[in-house]
Amino acid sequence: MADEDQTGARKMTHQRKMMLKSLMLNKAREDLKRETEQKAEEKKAALAKRIEPIGDIRSMSSQDLMDLCRELHAKIDQVDETRFDIEVRVKKNDQDIEDLNQKIFDLRGKFKRPPLRRVRMSADQMLRALLGSKHKVSMDLRSNLKSVKKGDAKKDDAEVKDWRDNVEAKAGMGGKMAMFEGAKE
Structure with a gap:
């Protein structure tokens, strides 16, 4: 029997698969429709249980209307308080769940x-993004390099003479005088 079930399952035709699939989808649609109708009926029953009929507003006096408004405002305040309490509890429970998941x-x-x-x-x-408004540095490395002209390099070579000539010129009193006169200019 088990062998026949396995071979039967293997030999299922494409048409049979499509038919079963469509039947399952139809059944799922019906279940969803029935479930939504049931939820709507439950909602109506719950609202009918909680909501009291107001009565004929046109026949009420102004004092009765003011009393009715006060009652409704008190009920609204009470409902808002319970809603806020429930929201706080839900947020706390969500945080607890997240903490437990992390543990x-x-x-x-x-x-x-x-x-x-x-x-x-x-x-x-x-x-x-990291430094915020403090960031003033550009990452363009070439712009941060010192520019050197080719003419300046030749002047440097001309200025740099043999160091011994410099020492001999500045030696003695004549050299100190030359340094002093050079500083004046």
């Missing part, structure tokens, strides 16, 4: 990696 990951030794996305960023943009 589970820590105990297992597996760390949850946050989803990262690739960002294309130039070096200037990266420095600006």
Whole structure:
């Protein structure tokens, strides 16, 4: 019997697969429709249980209308307070769940990696993001280099003579006088 089930499952035709698939989809649609109708009925029943009929507003006096408004405002305030309390409890429970999940990951030794996305960023943009408005440095390295003219290099060679000539010229009293006169100019 088991062999027949396996061979029968293998020999299922394309038409039969499509028919079964469509039947399953129809059944799922019906279940969803029935579920939504059931939820709508439950909602109506819950609202009917909570909501009291107001009555005929046209026949009420102004004092009765003012009392009705006060009652409605008090009920609205009470509902808002309970809603706020429930929101706070839900947020606290969500935080507790997140903390417990993190403890589970820590105990297992597996760390949850946050989803990262690739960002294309130039070096200037990266420095600006890290340093903020303090970033004034440009990453253009060639602009930061000292420019040297070819004519200046020849002057440097002409100025640099043999150091011994300089020492002999400045030696003695004549050399000190020459230094003094050179400083004047």
